[in-house]
Amino acid sequence: MTEKKDTIPHALYIHIPFCARKCNYCDFNSMVSDAKTIDRYLRALEKELNILQGQYLFQTIYIGGGTPSVLTEFQLEKLLSSVIECIPASEIREYTCEINPGTLTKDKVVLLKDYGVNRVSLGVQSFQQHQLKRLARIHSGDDAREAFALLRMNGFQNINLDLIFGCPEQTLDEWEKDLKAAVELSPEHVSTYALTYEEGTPLALDLKNKVLHKLEEDIELEMYKMAIRYLTRNQFNHYEISNFAKDVYECRHNRVYWENKGYIGIGAGAYSFLHGVRTANEKDVSKYIHGIEENKNINSFAECLPQNQLASETIVMSLRLRQGVLNTDFYERFGYTIEDQFGNQINRLRRYGLVAYEDERLMLTEKGLFVADTVMTEFL
Ligand code: SF4
Structure with a gap:
């Protein structure tokens, strides 16, 4: 007997925990990996998707990471086709994929478009070479501009740019230049995040060893205020602490999190939250793959919230x-x-x-x- 489909709209998050190189401030669940592991991981995701098939109504999908765009064209097509085989395209209102500007190709853009992705979040972080180098990003400011142009040329009309402020030695003037460069591209959405020094990252170690110095809190606050002033002056609506959108382009998927509504996450370390119960998948990529291959329970955590x-x-x-x-x-x-x-x-x-x-x-x-x-x- 088939279970009755849950008709409450949910959000689906798909985690791709692979990157071309680890940025020095990053403590996300991501790693550099080999093609064989990535292929096995994609098969595991496919299996998780098959289990979800027909059970839920998904109005938003978000492929995040990690770096989903680090997948080869072949791997990306496999992932996108697995998604669309399990979730009716007619139900999806917003379908986002995170892109690192250093890993985008024309073929990947075409694939994303062909498989119904209608929103892209571009991890720009900064347009300035010395800042990107300091953060150990793999791309340049020009790579970000080129990736943006490629997306536009191929019909993407909903693009977010992620920016980071509060980098060591960053000045207000430099931050304003980043905001200006972002606005000049005319994206629909901008997210601005203060750099954090997460324990165990090379950046935090440099801070501890006094190789670098954290910006004063009042300068960081001034940068945040500058972002609000600059972006609102340029027709962005400041709709969430760190997020700014033009017209109707607020992120529907993230709104589900902010409203504390139901979502399902698949992939290593992904969280789900349904009917007051929060669960998390096994975070370790090998254990996650193995668990799925062996049809084992891959939840590493579950709690029912009072x-x-x-x-x-x-x-x-x-x-x-x-x-x-x-x-x-x-x-x-x-x-x-x-x-x-x-x-x-x-x-x-x-x-x-x-x-x-x-x-x-x-x-x-x-x-x-x-x-x-x-x-x-x-x-x-
Ligand atoms: S690209 Fe993103 S997920 Fe990957 S290492 Fe850098 S910050 Fe972390």
């Missing part, structure tokens, strides 16, 4: 959106109002001018936006 924790996480994630959380939506989902659980915190944060209510929405004020991490901890 209602109050689910509500806490929903507030924390939703406050990332500039529009905040609508009290009626919250009530519909949890059966009580935001104040019922968080009245004290909200009163305190309102007194300090860090959150506000507008049209029944709880949201961060501009002051709250700049200390968002501190505000969020109040709800945990």
Whole structure:
């Protein structure tokens, strides 16, 4: 007997944990690997996709990594065809693939287009050679411009550019140049992230050994404010703490995370969150492949969130959106109002001018936006 299809729209994340080279700040689940391992990994993904087939309604798909574009044309076609065989194209509203500008070819762009990918996220990070070198990126600023042009030429009308600020020795002037270069390309979406020094990365080690120095926090904050000013002045809507979009181009897939709604992740280390239950796949690529090949349970972690924790996480994630959380939506989902659980915190944060209510929405004020991490901890 076939199980009844879950008709609530979900998001599907597909993790490709392979890169051409490891960037020195990266602690993502990614590695440099050989063709044989990648082929086995793609077969494992196909198997996971087959299990999902017909069970869920997916409106967004996001192929991320790692570097999905490090796959050869042949491997990329295998992946894209596995996806489309299992998920009806008619249901998909947004289909994103992450691209590293140093790994894109014309044939890969054509494949992405042919298989229905309609949004690309380009990992530019910076347009300046010395910054890219410092981050150990494999591409140049010109590679990013060329990749963007290639995507445009082949009909991609929804392109995100990822940028990083707060690099060692980076000046406000340099950051403004990066913003300017990004805006000149006229993308639909820009994401800006502050560089973080994750434990175990070469960058963190250099920091520890005083080979480099972290930027002062107030300069980093000034860079963030500059991004908001610069991008909003250029018709980007600042809709999430780190994300800016033109017109209708907000990322639908990531909105599912921010609204703490249901998603399924496949691949090594990918998380899923369905009906209050969070699970994670085995993170180690070999163990993941082996587990799938042997038809074993590949979950390395599972937790069922109690209602109050689910509500806490929903507030924390939703406050990332500039529009905040609508009290009626919250009530519909949890059966009580935001104040019922968080009245004290909200009163305190309102007194300090860090959150506000507008049209029944709880949201961060501009002051709250700049200390968002501190505000969020109040709800945990
Ligand atoms: S390309 Fe992305 S995932 Fe790969 S090492 Fe660099 S930052 Fe990490």
